[in-house]
Amino acid sequence: MSSDSHFFQINTGSTEPIYRQLVEQLRRRVASGQLVAGQEIPSVREVAQALAVHPMTISKAYSLLEAEGLLERRRGLAMRVAAQHKRAQPAADRLDLLRPTLERAAAEAQQLEVPAQQALHLFDQILNQEGGAI
Amino acid sequence: MSSDSHFFQINTGSTEPIYRQLVEQLRRRVASGQLVAGQEIPSVREVAQALAVHPMTISKAYSLLEAEGLLERRRGLAMRVAAQHKRAQPAADRLDLLRPTLERAAAEAQQLEVPAQQALHLFDQILNQEGGAI
Amino acid sequence: MSSDSHFFQINTGSTEPIYRQLVEQLRRRVASGQLVAGQEIPSVREVAQALAVHPMTISKAYSLLEAEGLLERRRGLAMRVAAQHKRAQPAADRLDLLRPTLERAAAEAQQLEVPAQQALHLFDQILNQEGGAI
């Protein structure tokens, strides 16, 4: 599953704990429907190696997601997206999940006295670089 | 200085340490020129009470900013923005300081499969609510 | 808080993970009302030392109980029983929580061909030794 070496992206410089970055990324992918019920996720060891992080850190993220009912553990097998999870959420709800980070960006823009128009323009640029067209 | 009870805004629920939230807010305000050399900032006790946070947390933020040369401590007097700090930064540099948070928002949008246009629209709305027109 | 060195009892020989033994003991004490909202529990380090177990093992138990809403974390302070937890449960429900272990004991008695009367008698003896009169 070497093609999954970029399954997760983490920012080691951030104050946000790595395990939490993973939890939130996976939650978003399930909310969007990118990950569907039954789908296997890369193993703890694979992710740990790909991200150069200790396996226990990955395991902690997976355990939390399991406790939350989003992942399913199967003895001796790779974990997978749980069969009976909250299904992919409607677009309006997903947009809401984006709100906190945008609010933070807006607060920073204000403190930096960056005009709204410039902030919007920069965001537009970044969105178009990122993953290409959605 | 009761009008300064909202000098800082913090998010106690965040994983980002409070002292760091304070440090970064103040850096941004200096970068934007909202705070100028010689300007007094609210005392540790005032801020601690207003934010319902332990005074040492505020003190830690102020000490870091002092070590950084951004604030000046004066015996028995309120701290103030240091005389010889890097002056307010040009608009282009300030825009760059906004980039990391917008990159994070863009990554989240992509994982949530929120179309760029919708994300931009939401950001626009939030910017216009926030502090009013800039 | 040295008098709390026996706050928890664990069985290191068991296959049941230590952290889970702790979680279940604390759940039972809250269910019975022995632990009430707001009450502080011994610190991670105290328990770790008293039980001769690694602090992270204790921490894991406490984190699970916090995720479950039974404990409350307070930055820099000892954890305590959450204010808004499911209150102490009625006697009938508590009796039900005892059922699984008694079912296991009954199954073992059957496999050992120990007569019901003898099993009951032994249980009676153990109950009366244990904590004294309840």
Place this chain on the structure above:
Amino acid sequence: MSSDSHFFQINTGSTEPIYRQLVEQLRRRVASGQLVAGQEIPSVREVAQALAVHPMTISKAYSLLEAEGLLERRRGLAMRVAAQHKRAQPAADRLDLLRPTLERAAAEAQQLEVPAQQALHLFDQILNQEGGAI
């Protein structure tokens, strides 16, 4: 040997490893004399299918019991209870084997503050349901 589909009872939800559940059940049955020297036990495949468990798990239990001298492996034939094992144990010893689980139940009763009398009454009920009269 389809009538042996319920030769073992396991609890897949438990933290106790399946192979260990099997080992202990068989030990108890031998201790009680329910299983006697020379008696055949169901094959790995039969048990695996009946319990919906991986054959290697059953095999591991059987191997441990063989290493312990309780079972005998015979090329091409079903395993059987070893000829020269510790014979069925006297009633007093078997009662002792029941003690650990009853001690655990007593500890739980105490933590739940369930009165001894109620705990005993519940145990009595369960014993009489279980396998019928012994």
Place this chain on the structure above:
DNA sequence: GTGGTCTAGACCACT
């Protein structure tokens, strides 16, 4: 191969 548990021990954030 899979995930889980635990230890020893460092360093961080906060009161």
Place this chain on the structure above:
DNA sequence: GTGGTCTAGACCACC
């Protein structure tokens, strides 16, 4: 003092 995060690495249970 409090809890949290992470690493390095051992050993276990299961497929």
